[in-house]
Amino acid sequence: MKLTGQCKVDFETWLLVWIKKNIAWETETPDQHDIDHFYKFPLAMQFGVIQEFADSVGYVFEIQVHTEPTMQGGIFKAFKAVILHNGRFMNTLFKTAIRTRAMESAIEKFNQIYNKE
Numbered sequence: 001m002k003l004t005g006q007c008k009v010d011f012e013t014w015l016l017v018w019i020k021k022n023i024a025w026e027t028e029t030p031d032q033h034d035i036d037h038f039y040k041f042p043l044a045m046q047f048g049v050i051q052e053f054a055d056s057v058g059y060v061f062e063i064q065v066h067t068e069p070t071m072q073g074g075i076f077k078a079f080k081a082v083i084l085h086n087g088r089f090m091n092t093l094f095k096t097a098i099r100t101r102a103m104e105s106a107i108e109k110f111n112q113i114y115n116k117e
Contacts, residue, residue, distance in 0.1 A: 003050075003107070003111050004111060005111075007115050008111075010053075010057070011053050012035050014053050015030075015035060015038060015053070016034070016035070018049065018052070018053075019038075043100050043103055043104065047103045047106075050107055050110070057114070059084065059085050059114070060083070060085075061082065061084070061107075061109075062082055062106075063079050063080070063081055063082075063099065063102045063106065064080045064081075064082055065077060065078070065080075066078045066079075066095065077097065078095040078096065078097060079095065079099045079101075079102035080095045080096075080102060081102045081103070081105050081106035081109070082106075083109055083110060083113065
């Protein structure tokens with residue numbers, strides 16, 4: 001999962017402000033090193049921060065969990081990514097049994113939509 005184009009530029013600018021506000025000591029000034037470090041975090045941690053950026057620019061993307069009974073009496077979990085922009089439905093991505101794949105798909109699609117603006 002990589003952000004590209006204007007989405008990456010805008011996210012990284014926003015990220016420096018977010019790090020200063022939420023993580024850095026008062027005397028610290030976040031820089032490119034902090035951005036590089038962010039991309040080393042696990043996907044679940046990156047996802048939450050990218051979601052906050054998306055919120056700040058009018059997008060909402062989330063992972064919905066759907067459960068379905070199986071023929072064997074168990075439960076099948078399906079994860080689905082949904083994207084909205086300014087309250088307008090943009091996209092529903094495929095269902096997958098793997099949460100991380102749904103997160104990757106949501107970020108990839110958000111990146112594509114954002115860069116088309």
